[in-house]
Amino acid sequence: MKSDELYALLRRRGVLWPTAEIYGGAQGLYDYGPLGAALKQRLERAWTAWFVGLSHDFYLIDPAELLPEAVVRASGHLENFTDPEVVCDQCRTSFRADTVLEKVRPEGVDGLAPAEIGALVRDRGVTCPRCGSTALSVPRPFSLMFGVDFGVAGTERAYLRPETAQNSYLAFARMWDVGRRALPLGVAVIGWVYRNEIAPRQVLFRMRAFTQAELQIFFDPAGFPVPFDRVRDERLPVLRAARRESGAESPEWVSAADLVAAGDLPEFYVFHLAHTYRFYRDVLGYPADRIRLFEKSERERAFYNRIQFDVEVHLESLSGFKELGAVHYRGDYDLGRHGEGSGKDLSVTRPDGRKVLPHVLELTFGVDRNLWALADTHLANEGERTVWKLPAYLAPVTVGVFPLIPKAHAEAALRVADELTAAGISVRYDDAGTIGKRYARMDEAGTPFCVTVDGETVAEGPNHDTVTLRDRDSRQQSRVGRAALVDRLRSADALVRPARL
RNA sequence: GCGGGCAUAGUGUAGUCUGGUUAUCACAUAGGCUUGCCAAGCCUAUAACCCGGGUUCAAAUCCCGGUGCCCGCACCA
CATH class of the missing domain: 3.30.930.10 (Bira Bifunctional Protein; Domain 2)
Structure with a gap:
């Protein structure tokens, strides 16, 4: 895509x-x-x-995400993680060095040391683009870190960590x-x-x-x-x-x-x-x-x-x-x-x-x-279908739970959804539109399983209290007893773990 | 930051060149009817001209500025 x-x-x-x-x-x-x-x-x-x-x-x-200045000075970020910047002492505006110098050095300042840029600013009579003053500072590095005022006096600096x-x-x-x-x-x-x-x-x-x-x-x-x-x-x-x-x-x-x-x-x-x-x-x-x-x-x-x-x-x-x-x-x-x-x-x-x-x-x-x-x-786009084939243990939602006919099966389906949620499984209940659309929505969201509650679930008979469990990738369905659902879904959710060193 | 391109409902788009009806269509979304295990059908509804300024009787359309996105260059300690 x-x-x-x-x-x-x-x-x-x-x-x-x-x-x-x-x-x-x-x-x-x-x-x-x-x-x-x-x-x-x-x-x-x-x-x-x-x-x-x-x-x-x-x-x-x-x-913490904020680092005191001493830390980023020692790590080298303050010095190296930068672009050169020139400040006008007259009007306190700061400029990138290559902007200030573009008239005298149109090729830019890449590769120049700060001292060399400073010499150019001083010796070539460069003036402030805003106020015309020649009182330009020696170039200081412009930090690619976000600096913030730290402490009530405002005299201390801290930085949002760059790593x-x-x-x-x-x-x-x-x-x-x-x-x-x-x-x-x-x-x-x-x-x-x-x-x-x-x-x-x-x-x-x-x-x-x-x-x-x-x-x-x-x-x-x-x-x-x-x-x-x-x-x-x-x-x-x-x-x-x-x-x-x-x-x-x-x-x-x-x-x-x-x-x-x-x-x-x-x-x-x-x-x-x-x-x-x-x-x-x-x-x-x-x-x-x-x-x-x-x-x-x-x-x-x-x-x-x-x-x-x-x-x-x-x-x-x-x-x-x-x-x-x-x-x-x-x-x-x-x-x-x-x-x-x-x-x-x-x-x-x-x-x-x-x-x-x-x-x-x-x-x-x-x-x-x-x-x-x-x-x-x-x-993946598979014909009409868009399927996000995430491993089950990464999928944001582990299972979608639907009533086949909302009017008839909503109550039973909500009960299943609540049971699974209580067992710590990530569940999405959906009774909107046709069953095909609900499956399609779940496929696109990467949900590996869908459980559908139908007439057999609620009627007395051999399939009482069973639901259909549908697999995202194969689209195959199997009839599963309500009681077995939690184990089935939990094992799919289990993480791959390494042997210890 | 530089150069080039683009910006219309949630998504994809027609309309922009050549200013002029209530801004087109599809999908999606919501409600209803019907159906009842893989995006079906019918009806209804919600929903857009990126932001700001200018030109004009009139701007989605022309002009200027901004913002965002895409592609290259540079940057990525």
Whole structure:
């Protein structure tokens, strides 16, 4: 489906829509409706089970979204996550450096250091575009972070977090004790992050407010033991940086064992890469031939990342492979920076007496992007029918309950709906229109099962208290006793969980 | 941020060039009749010219500004 068509369907069904839509929307901001909110919650639940569930020493925390300025200074965001900005001291208006300089330097300021831009502003007699003054400041970085006044005096600054990872690093010292001094130690955060993107695009793919799920695993650089046998023979669709240089775009299938044998990727990294790949293929159900593990070259990745593979999935709506998550080996950069910034030594003492600054393996997951990708890859037009073939444990609604003839069966059907709801199952009752339309609505919303109450349910006889249970993908119906429904639906709702490390 | 394109009911659209009736049609939605296990039929109803300004006797239509979306470039720590 094309992007426009998919977005229209998602809006119509109440999955998501632009924030402040009645005011014309706000660039890069979207709200989730009932189906979207439920799907997002269940996606997060599946992610948590798969990644945080990997070890008894992995924990999910829920930290604040505002970070004090000192944090983003230490992390490097204040300095690097920026565009250059020039302020006029006369009229206090700020401008982008390339705007002020466009007369003397029409080619723009990309690649120039702030000091070089400052020299241009000073030496070429550049004036303020608004008031004509020459009292222009040296260029300061314009933050792509949202800064806010903090405290009543208004003199302190805080920032909406641009990534959740920083919260995990900040929590490390506390979690070291809470987690009873175990390494590897995992600290996961799921939550909103905020970036003042220059050009939000492609709906859920570049937003100004979005949700990340990130697991930071702190480990002893002297050794990160993993049960490598579990993934040894898993063949992974990798696109290595070296191969890409010779023009390759499609992945080659390489076993985890062979990846390690190549020499430059440690076992612990490949293990987690394989575990991540299995999540996309087996839990989220992306077709294996649409997934690729895209290695970023030294030039492409952030300087502190020692190894980086992006998980990409080919999306028809955006006509290409799109990054949905990544596995970063960040070394000791983060704890080192926050150790310096805070003045607290974040190194820890191991049982054998060694003092080590833990390294970080970061597993990131773009919740919104995956929600879109699940719509792109699992939503199919089959003739007249549109079916969202979500795995049952991700579907926003697990079961639709209908009376075959509303006038005759509504009471009994409502009773079934209430029973299932009370059992903790996500239920949607519908008695509007023909039975075919009700099935169709549920198909489009991804609901895996429909229960219909009919004459046999309410009449005395062999089928008393039985209902029809209809399967979304096959459209097959079977007669099921009312009492057995809860178990049937609960088992479909069960999550795929990994073996512990 | 730059360049190009687009904007009419919930969705898809006709009308815009060449200003002039009550803004077209389909689907969807709601109610009714009928039917009773896969989007059937009939009747009825709700529902739109992105926002602001200008030109004109008259603007969905022409002009200006804004906003949003799409495509490329740049950006994506």
